[in-house]
């Protein structure tokens with residue numbers, strides 16, 4: 001090994017896999033992106049992948065209430081995720097899907113599609129492949145990352161927040177949205193995601209829970225950055 005390579009190997013922080021799970025609207029995406037950008041890690045939004053496959057089902061007239069039909073079609077779409085935290089991307093069959101996957105229509109159907117075991121197997125394989133390929137480390141956010149997708153993750157965080165705080169945050173994004181209706185929709189989606197048989201939304205036994213109800217986004221980011229740095233330092 002040359003001196004330069006040896007020095008780089010000694011000084012480069014160890015590649016870490018960070019799993020960030022939690023219910024809807026707890027701040028997983030905002031926190032994960034910011035933490036990954038600050039620490040030079042890759043970033044994977046696994047919810048976007050489930051949304052992408054749901055969008056494909058809807059645009060290809062697959063009945064999303066028919067689990068067998070969804071299972072049969074689950075291998076068809078080519079889903080590609082870009083992992084730069086400053087510009088994450090998602091394409092389906094080569095088409096940019098970042099806008100269409102955020103529609104109400106997709107949000108309403110994504111829990112049903114993501115509960116189908118064949119869909120989970122397919123998307124979980126993609127996620128593991130991406131995490132394995134992220135040589136500098138990665139922050140992966142979702143619902144079952146710490147429990148099922150990457151149980152070997154070096155650091156697992158489970159974000160929570162009260163339904164009221166989460167609804168207020170979401171309503172702030174869509175001006176004029178009814179906070180109570182938003183809250184009911186969040187609670188319904190969490191119940192479906194927690195209640196499904198295959199790898200439900202759950203906190204891993206070794207995850208650190210961070211209640212973000214009374215924290216600003218900056219405070220949550222700082223807290224997670226500190227936890228990653230401590231992990232890298234072997235504390």
Ligand SMILES: Nc1ncnc2c1ncn2[C@@H]1O[C@H](COP(=O)(O)OP(=O)(O)OP(=O)(O)O)[C@@H](O)[C@H]1O
Pocket residue numbers: 022023024025026027028029030031047169170173212215216217218220
């Ligand atoms: N601690 C916080 N305080 C105030 N607002 C926050 C906080 N965390 C996140 N937000 C805001 O709440 C909204 C939802 O956050 P975000 O999309 O990161 O949540 P999420 O857990 O990824 O949600 P989902 O699972 O539905 O994708 C965003 O508008 C974000 O800016």
Ligand SMILES: Nc1ccn([C@H]2C[C@H](O)[C@@H](COP(=O)(O)O)O2)c(=O)n1
Pocket residue numbers: 024046047048050051110111114141142143144145189193
């Ligand atoms: N690891 C994951 C990530 C997401 N899902 C499902 C359940 C969510 O309701 C949906 C959309 O996720 P969001 O964009 O809101 O983070 O995708 C899942 O089952 N497992």
